[in-house]
Amino acid sequence: MESLSNTTQEKKSLFQLIRKYNKQFIGLITTILALLFISPYIYIIFTSIKPSSEAISNAPTFFPREFSIENYISMFNQMPFLSYFFNSFITAFISTALSVFLGALAAYGLARFSSKLGNVFLLITLCIRMIPMISIAIPMYIIINSMGLIDTHAALIITYTSINVPFAIWLMMGFFNNIPKEFDEAARIDGCNIFTSFLKVILPVSLPGLATTSIFCFMLAWNDFLFALLLTSTNAKTATVGISEFLTAYNLDLGPMTAAAVSFSLPVMIFSILVQRYIVSGMTLGSVKG
Amino acid sequence: MTKESKISFLFFAPAGIFMLIFLLFPVMLLIKDSFFQVDMISQDSGTFVGINNYIESIKSDRFLGATTNTLIYVVVAVSAELLLGLFFAMLLNTGFKGHGLVRTILLSPLMIAPLVSGLIWKFMLNSQFGIVNQLLYDFNITSSRHAIQWLSDDRTALLSTIIADIWLTTPFMMLVLLAGLQGIPVTLYESARIDGANKIKTFFYITLPSLLPVMVVAILIRTVDAARTFDIVWVLTQGGPANSSEVLSTYMYKTLTRYGEVGESSAMAVLFIILLLLLSSYFLISMFKANKK
Numbered sequence: 001m002e003s004l005s006n007t008t009q010e011k012k013s014l015f016q017l018i019r020k021y022n023k024q025f026i027g028l029i030t031t032i033l034a035l036l037f038i039s040p041y042i043y044i045i046f047t048s049i050k051p052s053s054e055a056i057s058n059a060p061t062f063f064p065r066e067f068s069i070e071n072y073i074s075m076f077n078q079m080p081f082l083s084y085f086f087n088s089f090i091t092a093f094i095s096t097a098l099s100v101f102l103g104a105l106a107a108y109g110l111a112r113f114s115s116k117l118g119n120v121f122l123l124i125t126l127c128i129r130m131i132p133m134i135s136i137a138i139p140m141y142i143i144i145n146s147m148g149l150i151d152t153h154a155a156l157i158i159t160y161t162s163i164n165v166p167f168a169i170w171l172m173m174g175f176f177n178n179i180p181k182e183f184d185e186a187a188r189i190d191g192c193n194i195f196t197s198f199l200k201v202i203l204p205v206s207l208p209g210l211a212t213t214s215i216f217c218f219m220l221a222w223n224d225f226l227f228a229l230l231l232t233s234t235n236a237k238t239a240t241v242g243i244s245e246f247l248t249a250y251n252l253d254l255g256p257m258t259a260a261a262v263s264f265s266l267p268v269m270i271f272s273i274l275v276q277r278y279i280v281s282g283m284t285l286g287s288v289k290g
Numbered sequence: 291m292t293k294e295s296k297i298s299f300l301f302f303a304p305a306g307i308f309m310l311i312f313l314l315f316p317v318m319l320l321i322k323d324s325f326f327q328v329d330m331i332s333q334d335s336g337t338f339v340g341i342n343n344y345i346e347s348i349k350s351d352r353f354l355g356a357t358t359n360t361l362i363y364v365v366v367a368v369s370a371e372l373l374l375g376l377f378f379a380m381l382l383n384t385g386f387k388g389h390g391l392v393r394t395i396l397l398s399p400l401m402i403a404p405l406v407s408g409l410i411w412k413f414m415l416n417s418q419f420g421i422v423n424q425l426l427y428d429f430n431i432t433s434s435r436h437a438i439q440w441l442s443d444d445r446t447a448l449l450s451t452i453i454a455d456i457w458l459t460t461p462f463m464m465l466v467l468l469a470g471l472q473g474i475p476v477t478l479y480e481s482a483r484i485d486g487a488n489k490i491k492t493f494f495y496i497t498l499p500s501l502l503p504v505m506v507v508a509i510l511i512r513t514v515d516a517a518r519t520f521d522i523v524w525v526l527t528q529g530g531p532a533n534s535s536e537v538l539s540t541y542m543y544k545t546l547t548r549y550g551e552v553g554e555s556s557a558m559a560v561l562f563i564i565l566l567l568l569l570s571s572y573f574l575i576s577m578f579k580a581n582k583k
Binding site: 023024026027029030031033034035037038040041043044047056057058059060062102103105106108109110112113117127128129130131132133134135136137138139140141142143158159161162163165166169194198219222223225226230240243244247254257258261264265268269271272273276279280283284 | 295297298299300301302304305306308309312313315316317319320323378381382384385386387388389392394395396397398399400401402403404405406409410411412413414416418419420421424435457460462465466469511514517518520521524525538539542543546547552555556559560562563566567570
């Protein structure tokens with residue numbers, strides 16, 4: 001009798017041990033796979049801090065054998081990168097402010113006062129998502145050209161805003177729908193009109209939503225390549241177009257190219273890790289709840 | 291009610307006017323141009339040619355080739371992303387110690403520009419000093435350091451662009467599927483265990499069906515995005531060699547900028563939109579219905 005209960009206990013603890021070990025084993029495997037998965041990016045960072053001769057060595061190694069900022073120096077020597085970065089930033093920033101402003105206003109109107117129009121709008125937004133960027137780019141080029149705005153910041157700001165506004169409305173509607181209507185009603189009893197209750201009550205409550213929407217609008221503009229390639233040439237050239245030119249104009253200058261790619265994307269990567277909460281909520285909002 | 295809708299309209303108007311001018315008008319212009327022979331330089335309205343542009347595009351072999359390549363790109367990239375994403379999501383969902391950190395690592399490429407992903411793979415797949423060929427050689431899979439001309443061989447060029455796409459967007463797939471997995475009620479798993487279902491059965495009868503709605507939406511989003519791909523292909527191969535990796539976006543871009551054929555590229559763009567809308571109308575309708583409920 002005693003021995004029987006002993007063996008079952010042993011069996012049980014052994015089973016538990018395997019289970020526990022199992023979980024850690026899965027953890028270990030997943031960690032290794034995750035590191036392997038992002039290794040291309042780490043490799044680019046390592047390459048950018050190699051001397052340029054080592055960066056294009058015939059027998060490449062993952063880890064740098066020698067450390068050097070040569071690639072970063074020649075990146076700045078070959079191209080006015082600071083002004084490209086400035087162009088990228090200013091167009092992304094202004095278009096984000098515009099789209100979030102217009103989008104939040106429109107979303108509030110739709111979410112609070114007309115659910116039918118809101119539903120129709122959801123469908124339109126989804127249709128706009130279907131339109132290939134290149135399709136919009138063709139008429140946009142003609143319009144911008146006839147306005148005489150080719151190669152200006154305004155050309156990019158207008159384009160990014162027009163792509164981002166429907167998306168901003170859609171995201172913000174999701175956030176406003178989660179705010180109870182009692183909030184507005186209470187504010188109005190306290191003597192606010194519709195606009196002041198929107199500004200003083202609704203907007204402050206929906207700050208996380210505004211943050212999420214801003215991040216997505218900014219990233220679309222910052223990462224854009226197609227429109228910048230088509231609509232700018234020298235004055236308003238953005239960083240993406242500048243980086244891509246290492247592949248053509250400077251005869252495959254790959255060392256400085258990796259330096260430029262890292263300078264362009266590493267801040268974004270660190271930023272996106274810091275604000276991951278907002279990004280995750282924005283990405284899962286549309287697909288899991290919608 | 292009328293006052294309410296007036297206010298609603300007032301809030302909506304600024305965005306509405308902006309979209310009317312810079313979104314609806316361009317789309318209208320696109321449709322109009324697709325019926326005209328437009329000259330980019332002289333800026334006149336062009337001559338009406340009916341559906342000639344459409345016939346020209348459909349008849350051209352390059353358009354058909356680009357369409358086929360786009361379909362291959364979408365099917366291969368999205369299925370690979372789905373499988374890889376599901377794999378990682380299920381591993382993370384086991385909730386091992388430190389899964390939050392691993393999730394952060396896996397999500398870090400989420401916001402990288404497609405252009406940068408293209409550059410990274412352009413560098414890694416380079417036939418002379420790319421590390422991919424070096425690794426294949428080190429592991430004795432290929433017999434020389436320059437065995438595979440990834441980007442300049444017409445058999446591997448399209449595959450290379452697909453690899454860059456898979457790397458860039460698997461994190462998105464994983465994120466959405468993980469959120470879906472975490473939304474499956476624990477009681478479902480408990481009752482399955484009581485009924486004596488093993489792990490494989492639980493996966494096929496509980497996990498997959500519960501995950502299906504999320505999966506469908508994720509596939510839709512990724513299909514549309516993959517079909518619109520431009521940056522990655524442009525940086526890696528520009529559609530070459532010999533149009534072997536030409537997708538619809540790059541072909542339209544070339545038709546517009548290199549050959550100045552506004553009419554024909556507009557016609558192709560309209561066809562492309564119709565194709566995508568048809569492809570996703572089923573998903574759209576079901577999503578719209580679900581949202582109404």
